[in-house]
Amino acid sequence: MTDKKLLITQTALRLFINKGIHAVGINEIIKTADVAKKTLYHHFATKEQLIIATLDYRDMLFITWMQAHMESKETAHQSITALFHALDDWFNGRAEQLGEFHGCFFINASAEYKQADCPINQRCRAHKQKVREIVASFAKQITADKRQIDFIADSICILKEGAITSALVQHDLSAGVKAIPLVEMLINSVYQNKKGNT
Amino acid sequence: MTDKKLLITQTALRLFINKGIHAVGINEIIKTADVAKKTLYHHFATKEQLIIATLDYRDMLFITWMQAHMESKETAHQSITALFHALDDWFNGRAEQLGEFHGCFFINASAEYKQADCPINQRCRAHKQKVREIVASFAKQITADKRQIDFIADSICILKEGAITSALVQHDLSAGVKAIPLVEMLINSVYQNKKGNT
DNA sequence: CCCAAAGTAGACAAGTCAGTCTACCACTAT
DNA sequence: ATAGTGGTAGACTGACTTGTCTACTTTGGG
Numbered sequence A, B: 001m002t003d004k005k006l007l008i009t010q011t012a013l014r015l016f017i018n019k020g021i022h023a024v025g026i027n028e029i030i031k032t033a034d035v036a037k038k039t040l041y042h043h044f045a046t047k048e049q050l051i052i053a054t055l056d057y058r059d060m061l062f063i064t065w066m067q068a069h070m071e072s073k074e075t076a077h078q079s080i081t082a083l084f085h086a087l088d089d090w091f092n093g094r095a096e097q098l099g100e101f102h103g104c105f106f107i108n109a110s111a112e113y114k115q116a117d118c119p120i121n122q123r124c125r126a127h128k129q130k131v132r133e134i135v136a137s138f139a140k141q142i143t144a145d146k147r148q149i150d151f152i153a154d155s156i157c158i159l160k161e162g163a164i165t166s167a168l169v170q171h172d173l174s175a176g177v178k179a180i181p182l183v184e185m186l187i188n189s190v191y192q193n194k195k196g197n198t
Numbered sequence C: 001c002c003c004a005a006a007g008t009a010g011a012c013a014a015g016t017c018a019g020t021c022t023a024c025c026a027c028t029a030t
Numbered sequence D: 001a002t003a004g005t006g007g008t009a010g011a012c013t014g015a016c017t018t019g020t021c022t023a024c025t026t027t028g029g030g
Helices: A003-019 A026-033 A037-043 A047-070 A076-091 A105-112 A119-139 A146-169 A180-197 B003-019 B026-033 B037-043 B047-070 B076-091 B105-112 B119-139 B146-169 B180-197
Strands: none
Touching: A003 A026, A003 A037, A003 A047, A003 A105, A026 A037, A047 A076, A047 A105, A047 A119, A076 A119, A076 A146, A076 A180, A105 A119, A105 A146, A105 B105, A105 B146, A119 A146, A119 B146, A146 A180, A146 B105, A146 B119, A146 B146, A146 B180, A180 B146, A180 B180, B003 B026, B003 B037, B003 B047, B003 B105, B026 B037, B047 B076, B047 B105, B047 B119, B076 B119, B076 B146, B076 B180, B105 B119, B105 B146, B119 B146, B146 B180
């Protein structure tokens, strides 16, 4: 990745996040990044290819950020709770790596590109699958029951998407911490279930 | 509302839902609705006014649908659970009034129009506020504690948005029913809290 | 009956869109 | 030294964007 290619990707990502994808044109991107149009088209064949590059870049940023906040906790329970404290940081502008909060880039991209066979939509789906797998890896430390692991992963993903969406649409910046009591109930219920089965 | 005005609103709404707002032009709308361009601009001064009309129309449809599925249940608990069964119907194409599922129109519109002072964004926020108030009206039948009412309303909204978003992005059409165990835990915890306080 | 409102088709203006291309410059590795 | 790569500015194409306008027809209520 050349300096210019990275600069274009980062600039496009920031503009897409701030204004939406359709709302940002190639001319605005090159003007903001202060590069020639030929340079952009030297690195990216089409606008769609650039969008995909921004999705891949954001995926890398987000997954790194998420793992950094969940790892090295004493228990898996704490790791999962930490995710929602991290969301709270993000919503309230305390997540430097992710920048200002304008909703989840992948949810927003899915809203603009809905066709299931569209590569943009597929990247969004793949990102959410990655997130789910990280949550599931912590769930495995809580229970060995596969159905319970799926239950935790699905539930946490629903709570995470719900908090992000509420923060975006309702402008409820405390949605991250509001989800935590539900997370606690969920994890406790899985522990209760283990006790009942032994 | 004239026949033509309604026809244009319904056609625009369907196209916006299927393809996204920015992705649909005026020319496509008038061609699909089979009306003259002058007719559209006779009823709507700008595209933005038309978008707002589709948001208002969808708000009316959704709130009516939601209330129809929640009312006339034996308990408020059942009404709230019924909301998530209704979501399951919607995701899986069994909600005629709402049409094919392409995510929540208000979430998607917020993703495309993020400026807080933009009238489109404000309508989306107002719609979610309406939904929250309906949930809160049922929560009031469960507890008199205002903090618990807020807790139920906020939690149910997070679960609802999370289920809708998971269904859209991850293509998880069972997200509605997956949220139900969390709903049950939530309501039960409020009942437990009442017992403890009496 | 008659007038105003609502409708028709479609040309048109002014701007923006993605993407191509020319002509030129700077650097670097063989 | 020279070929290849990556860079510059910006003109240009052709299609599409919202919105206006002319000229005409239909329709329904006082």
